Amino acid sequence: MPDIRLSVNGEAIEESAEARLTLADLLRERLHLTATHLGCEQGVCGACTVLVDGVPVRSCIRFAAACDGQAVQSLEGLEHDPVMEALRAAFTRHHALQCGYCTPGMLIMARDVVLRLPDADPARIRLEMSGNLCRCTGYLGIIEAIHAVILARRG
Amino acid sequence: MKPAPFTYHRAASLEQAVALLAQGGGDTAVLSGGQSLGPMMNLRAARPSQLVDIGRLEALRGISVAEGHVRIGALSTHAAIEDGAVSGPLGRVLARVAAGIAYRAVRNAGTIGGSLAHADPAADWPAALLALDARIHLRGPGGDRAVAIDAFLAGAFETAKAADEVIVAVDVPALGPTARFGYVKFCRKPGEFAEALGAVLYDPGSAQARVVVGATGSRARRLPAAEAGLAAGLSPAAADIAALLAPVLGNPSALVLKRQTAAVHRALQEVLTDA
Numbered sequence: 165m166p167d168i169r170l171s172v173n174g175e176a177i178e179e180s181a182e183a184r185l186t187l188a189d190l191l192r193e194r195l196h197l198t199a200t201h202l203g204c205e206q207g208v209c210g211a212c213t214v215l216v217d218g219v220p221v222r223s224c225i226r227f228a229a230a231c232d233g234q235a236v237q238s239l240e241g242l243e244h245d246p247v248m249e250a251l252r253a254a255f256t257r258h259h260a261l262q263c264g265y266c267t268p269g270m271l272i273m274a275r276d277v278v279l280r281l282p283d284a285d286p287a288r289i290r291l292e293m294s295g296n297l298c299r300c301t302g303y304l305g306i307i308e309a310i311h312a313v314i315l316a317r318r319g
Numbered sequence: 320m321k322p323a324p325f326t327y328h329r330a331a332s333l334e335q336a337v338a339l340l341a342q343g344g345g346d347t348a349v350l351s352g353g354q355s356l357g358p359m360m361n362l363r364a365a366r367p368s369q370l371v372d373i374g375r376l377e378a379l380r381g382i383s384v385a386e387g388h389v390r391i392g393a394l395s396t397h398a399a400i401e402d403g404a405v406s407g408p409l410g411r412v413l414a415r416v417a418a419g420i421a422y423r424a425v426r427n428a429g430t431i432g433g434s435l436a437h438a439d440p441a442a443d444w445p446a447a448l449l450a451l452d453a454r455i456h457l458r459g460p461g462g463d464r465a466v467a468i469d470a471f472l473a474g475a476f477e478t479a480k481a482a483d484e485v486i487v488a489v490d491v492p493a494l495g496p497t498a499r500f501g502y503v504k505f506c507r508k509p510g511e512f513a514e515a516l517g518a519v520l521y522d523p524g525s526a527q528a529r530v531v532v533g534a535t536g537s538r539a540r541r542l543p544a545a546e547a548g549l550a551a552g553l554s555p556a557a558a559d560i561a562a563l564l565a566p567v568l569g570n571p572s573a574l575v576l577k578r579q580t581a582a583v584h585r586a587l588q589e590v591l592t593d594a
Binding site for chain 1: 320321322323324325326327329350353354357358360361362370372374398421422423424425427428508509510
């Protein structure tokens with residue numbers, strides 16, 4: 165069994181795990197970080213999106229062993245991140261969630277859009293978020309919330 | 320679902336990766352970005368007994384400009400190419416193709432070499448790089464070899480790469496100042512695999528013309544008759560494109576033929592219309 169050393173939300177982690185353990189299951193089952201949700205388990209729905217070395221990736225199709233030496237941030241680790249604080253407030257204000265299952269992945273991806281694309285308009289936001297599925301909201305509130313944060317940061 | 324059990328090796332060097340593949344036999348799989356292999360293993364559509372992870376090999380990284388072409392390391396991610404890792408006119412063409420692959424979270428991990436090795440018939444890179452006349456560099460137990468992409472692509476999920484070879488880099492010829500690229504794909508939603516795909520390279524300065532149809536269900540194919548017309552600056556009618564596509568697509572349904580015809584026709588119009 166591979167020994168895996170990685171950092172999760174700033175904390176050094178050492179785990180011995182089967183090779184087939186995914187990063188998502190490492191986070192949820194071993195570390196009890198359950199903000200990361202599993203939807204499709206084939207990289208399509210986006211619910212499991214986390215940051216690896218600072219960029220969003222699908223944790224359901226990434227083997228934990230392949231993350232050795234990398235820095236992982238799940239939604240829990242972004243609690244006090246200023247962009248995430250603004251996004252959480254905007255998601256509440258714009259009714260950007262109902263059941264909440266997709267929300268952790270939506271927030272991780274939304275933060276990436278806000279930071280990477282400061283000029284994004286609603287059409288671009290819609291395109292960028294197309295890899296995250298929501299079955300409740302019809303997406304409008306999500307797009308509006310992200311756009312509101314982008315506009316507020318533009319000042 | 321979860322993958323079937325397997326053993327995992329992280330290759331410390333390209334030599335070690337090739338040696339592990341040579342020892343491993345047919346059911347050893349190469350892991351780079353894992354954005355196709357991961358889902359297939361979760362669905363148990365792929366059940367390799369052993370993975371050789373090449374994802375950290377420095378020898379497969381980097382992008383360099385050489386005489387007449389750009390060499391793109393196999394581990395270059397779609398996201399890096401989308402963000403302009405390749406400079407100049409060719410870089411803009413490659414960035415446009417990369418930006419249309421799946422979703423950003425997938426592009427952050429998925430690699431150009433992995434996409435070519437996987438050779439999904441509906442994928443972007445095989446069709447786009449066939450239009451751009453790329454060469455694939457491979458390393459195996461016997462050493463290095465380079466294969467033109469037309470010879471590299473063999474069929475659906477099949478390439479000329481042997482089981483004990485690793486893609487090292489992709490060479491893409493630089494584009495001349497008059498080169499134009501047309502690219503049209505139809506998907507049910509952004510980021511999904513293409514249902515139809517047309518890729519066209521046209522350089523009136525050098526009379527270079529390459530017309531490619533992708534998402535064929537098998538490998539991407541060139542359309543030589545359309546290329547001859549394009550080299551003469553001719554814009555073929557949709558009916559003529561459909562007549563060329565029908566045998567290539569092997570008895571397509573009316574819907575598939577119409578969709579593919581529209582994709583190739585629009586890609587041709589893109590290179591023949593003055594910007």
